[in-house]
Amino acid sequence: MLSAKYRNGVPPDSRAAFPHMAPYVEPYLDEHSRRVVESVCTAAEGLGVPPLAVALSWARDQEGVASAVVGPRTLPQLEGILRVEAVELPPEIRDALDDATSGRGR
Numbered sequence: 001m002l003s004a005k006y007r008n009g010v011p012p013d014s015r016a017a018f019p020h021m022a023p024y025v026e027p028y029l030d031e032h033s034r035r036v037v038e039s040v041c042t043a044a045e046g047l048g049v050p051p052l053a054v055a056l057s058w059a060r061d062q063e064g065v066a067s068a069v070v071g072p073r074t075l076p077q078l079e080g081i082l083r084v085e086a087v088e089l090p091p092e093i094r095d096a097l098d099d100a101t102s103g104r105g106r
Contacts, residue, residue, distance in 0.1 A: 001028045002055030004041050039100035043093045052080060057087040058097045 006029060010016045016025035037051070040058075044051040059068045072078040089097075 001025075001033055001037060002040050002051065002059075004037055004044075004051040007037055007041065036097075036100050039097055043089070043097065047087075047089075047093070049087055050080060053084045053087045054089065054093070054097075056081065056084040057089050058094060060084075061089065061094065 005011060005014060006016065006025070010022075010025070010029075014025075015021045040051045040054050044054045047054065056068055056070070059065055070081050072081055
């Protein structure tokens with residue numbers, strides 16, 4: 001979700017496009033999730049990095065988070081994930097994402 005893959009709907013090549021997988025993804029396509037994704041995308045545009053980099057960097061830096069589960073299907077996806085290690089989010093962006101994910105950014 002936070003990679004912005006579903007930002008404009010369900011892509012035909014996504015897991016959610018398969019009827020047996022859609023029920024697992026649909027709960028995350030609500031209005032709150034859309035606001036969080038838009039916050040991630042705004043931060044990504046401002047930093048000049050992909051939304052995935054912002055999302056994984058934010059998750060990585062959360063207190064109590066030991067790891068983030070990723071599911072690359074292609075080598076370029078994996079390479080993008082591995083480049084995230086070099087991304088550092090400014091405190092203002094971390095705070096804005098904290099607000100958006102907690103519901104305070106509504």
